Amino acid sequence: MARPTGKQNYGRVVLVSCLALLAAGLVADFLWASSHRFSSVGMSLPSSVTTVIGQLPPNSNGKDTEKKKDKVRERKLSATFQDLAAPELKWEKMAAAPVPRLDGAAIQIRNFLYVFAGYGTIDIVHSHVDIYNFVDKSWGGRFDMPKEMAHSHLGMVTDGRYIYIVTGQYGPQCRGPTAKTFVLDTDTNSWSDFVPLPVPRYAPATQLWRGRLHVMGGSKENRHTPGLEHWSIAVKDGKALEKEWRNEIPIPRGGPHRACVVVDDRLFVIGGQEGDFMAKPGSPIFKCSRRMEVVFSDVYMLDEEMKWKVMPSMPKPDSHIEFAWKVVNNSIVIVGGTTEKHPETKKMVLVGEIFQFNLNTMKWYVIGKLPYRVKTTLVGYWEGQLYFTSGQRDKGPDDPAPRKVMADMWRTKLILNP
Numbered sequence: 301m302a303r304p305t306g307k308q309n310y311g312r313v314v315l316v317s318c319l320a321l322l323a324a325g326l327v328a329d330f331l332w333a334s335s336h337r338f339s340s341v342g343m344s345l346p347s348s349v350t351t352v353i354g355q356l357p358p359n360s361n362g363k364d365t366e367k368k369k370d371k372v373r374e375r376k377l378s379a380t381f382q383d384l385a386a387p388e389l390k391w392e393k394m395a396a397a398p399v400p401r402l403d404g405a406a407i408q409i410r411n412f413l414y415v416f417a418g419y420g421t422i423d424i425v426h427s428h429v430d431i432y433n434f435v436d437k438s439w440g441g442r443f444d445m446p447k448e449m450a451h452s453h454l455g456m457v458t459d460g461r462y463i464y465i466v467t468g469q470y471g472p473q474c475r476g477p478t479a480k481t482f483v484l485d486t487d488t489n490s491w492s493d494f495v496p497l498p499v500p501r502y503a504p505a506t507q508l509w510r511g512r513l514h515v516m517g518g519s520k521e522n523r524h525t526p527g528l529e530h531w532s533i534a535v536k537d538g539k540a541l542e543k544e545w546r547n548e549i550p551i552p553r554g555g556p557h558r559a560c561v562v563v564d565d566r567l568f569v570i571g572g573q574e575g576d577f578m579a580k581p582g583s584p585i586f587k588c589s590r591r592m593e594v595v596f597s598d599v600y601m602l603d604e605e606m607k608w609k610v611m612p613s614m615p616k617p618d619s620h621i622e623f624a625w626k627v628v629n630n631s632i633v634i635v636g637g638t639t640e641k642h643p644e645t646k647k648m649v650l651v652g653e654i655f656q657f658n659l660n661t662m663k664w665y666v667i668g669k670l671p672y673r674v675k676t677t678l679v680g681y682w683e684g685q686l687y688f689t690s691g692q693r694d695k696g697p698d699d700p701a702p703r704k705v706m707a708d709m710w711r712t713k714l715i716l717n718p
């Protein structure tokens with residue numbers, strides 16, 4: 301599969317597929333609208349349509365249409381499973397992490413990127429923390445996690461010193477989540493127990509907002525069924541100020557693998573999916589088996605009114621981005637992820653772009669191309685450079701399906717749209 305660039309010409313064919321997509325989009329949109337309580341979701345333009353329009357070349361005179369004919373068939377399938385036109389960036393390879401890591405978690409505090417847990421392979425999970433120092437450009441400071449702490453798909457957030465670690469999947473393959481919750485004091489690297497979540501959750505959206513730890517969405521115990529519940533608890537300096545989690549307004553769409561970001565006193569929930577792999581019934585090792593997932597481009601926002609508001613959608617559906625974001629200069633920057641499955645092969649399709657949601661203008665941009673497509677990558681930012689490490693990369697430039705679990709660390713100069 302080709303990575304389209306803005307230079308390619310496929311004028312008429314694209315216009316025709318645009319119309320087809322528009323029709324398909326409207327049908328899909330109708331289905332969405334009718335299957336969700338949150339009706340305003342269905343009002344926005346399907347992202348597949350906006351994507352194609354965005355890819356139209358400026359000069360559609362069709363002069364190198366011949367060369368592109370073989371690529372046209374794929375374009376007609378769906379614009380959402382494909383790469384988007386994106387600026388090429390200069391990438392610098394940094395020291396690789398001590399271990400490859402998939403579905404781990406990361407928290408940046410000053411010049412340190414704390415990288416937690418994750419699968420090494422589908423049968424081996426990590427139970428330790430590695431630390432990258434942006435100043436020394438090196439890894440070190442490994443220490444163990446509590447034995448009872450989940451090994452992947454964690455909810456995690458920091459106040460700048462204490463890191464709250466909420467539920468997540470316990471064990472390898474497709475085992476279910478635990479409700480156990482912990483706090484790490486990064487001044488002393490010491491752990492303490494925290495109030496367990498009312499029920500275990502798999503990859504819930506987690507943030508600190510207005511003095512409370514918020515946890516919402518994710519999947520239920522079977523990894524697949526979306527949870528809509530939203531809880532919060534008052535916290536200060538790594539301790540709960542209340543005995544129990546409080547029920548909050550449920551989120552419009554449940555499911556795991558979203559970015560959850562607080563900027564300027566507003567809480568954003570971005571992308572994600574409904575459904576995920578599940579343990580094969582009766583399998584003694586909880587062997588993962590594929591279930592269909594629906595990836596979305598939805599963005600929701602909570603502000604002081606405590607009502608969810610629909611924000612402009614991402615340039616394409618994007619999931620597996622829970623620790624793949626940074627806030628820089630009032631923009632949310634999101635790296636890689638997964639998008640809609642391939643419509644013919646049904647294989648998972650990884651994302652190879654960097655997105656910017658500019659909160660000054662409330663506009664999304666595609667701001668760069670990654671060295672490879674990658675999901676659940678872990679992102680940091682230091683002195684003008686955007687860093688990413690870990691995750692699972694694609695099979696190669698022409699095959700966006702997932703393959704190798706990575707330890708590599710890369711950086712590039714971050715260029716934002718003002």
Ligand SMILES: *[C@@H]1O[C@H](CO)[C@@H](O)[C@H](O)[C@H]1NC(C)=O
Pocket residue numbers: 628629684714715716
């Ligand atoms: C962020 O804003 C500062 C101040 O305007 C500017 O110097 C810097 O280049 C910006 N960073 C990025 C990544 O755009």
